[in-house]
Amino acid sequence: MAEIMRNQIADYLNTGSILAPSWALMGVGFNTLDENPAAQTKSVVYINDAAETSSIKSYKPAFPFDTDLISDEAAIEKLYDIGRNEKTGALAQVEYVRVELFKAGSGANLYKARKFTVSVEVASLAGKGGETVKVTGNLNNVGSFVDGEFNTVTKVFTAYAGALSEVVIGVSAGVTDEAVVAIYPFAAAADYHYVYKSAADVPLPVFDADLTAGWTTLVNGASLAGLTSGHEIVVALVTDAGNLCKGVSNVGTVVLGA
16 A cells, blocks of 8 residues: 655646646745645435435635745745735636646656646735745635646646536626626637526536526627626536537626626
């Protein structure tokens, strides 16, 4: 029985952009970087039972981090910049890859990995006299992770076939009582289109789910009326034929124009 050591999990932060990723190793300067899946449960007591029956309804992953502020470490500088400049919304979101070096992939230098979109919650920039400044906080999960492989030499992430494509949305106020949703990728590929759903709680769809019922076609940047401020909104990438889900966005919050 082989024990898995912490150095057999490698973490990378995208310090570039979605269009031109630059993956920086989260190593030197990081004292801790953990994964808390944070399963969300639902409990019910059936009439023939005296005890509760619990089930897992969703997850709310977070990755708490504790780093020493080292200026020439790109990943740490990225986290510091978000906290230092008090960035919010999409400006505080980054891509993060967690690589399982103990699980070989399909070729040389390839290992199984998951790519997350996370919002960076910087809780503290602190240090006592004579000590190194520390940057601490959480990487809070946004939407569903993408399963795939990561090449530790070329630093390229490749999604598995059948994995949901990543869609990123930002929601802003439009004209009176309307919201505007901006989507990346900006345009759906040929034979695909975007749909959306908004409610108090929107369960994320799974790969190949039929999103014909309850979902509405969405044009990138269009103003949407009839939504409720504060409700969730999710955008999915679906096939033109059959409305089968191939990608899903982070969960946005509806903001209406006054």
